[in-house]
Amino acid sequence: MEFCPECRAILFPDENGVLTCKTCGYSSEEKNVEYTVKIENIESEETVKDLGEVEDMRSTTTEVCPECGHDKAYCEIKQTRSADEAPTRIFECAKCGHTWRAYH
Structure with a gap:
């Protein structure tokens, strides 16, 4: 070439x-x-699969749901405020789906 x-x-x-x-x-x-x-011309299939929808592969943690008292929740960490502040932890109850935040 x-x-x-x-x-x-x-x-x-x-x-x-x-x-x-x-x-x-x-x-x-x-x-x-x-x-x-x-x-x-190559025939292709959809090769990218969102496994988060097929199988629940979200991070889980031991956190008590304030609504139903279940002790397992999905956890996500996001920087919602300025960079010099702690990130926000967002929880979703694995049983009832209630969501809540923790700022510490």
Whole structure:
């Protein structure tokens, strides 16, 4: 694979086999008879899966829910105030879904 000395784009052969830059128009003096380009359309599947929706992979902690008293909750930490202050911990009860915050 050859690259353009002017703009560093890939050089492709024109109909005469001369390597030419499609970006800036640079042409090489040399012909390249072994250079081939194969373009394929690849059928793809959805490869990115949000496992948080498929399986509950959120962080859990032992925290008592103020609504139902259950002792397991999902925990998320966010910086909701300025950087010199402690982050906010957001909890969601694993049983009833009640959410609450802790600022310490």
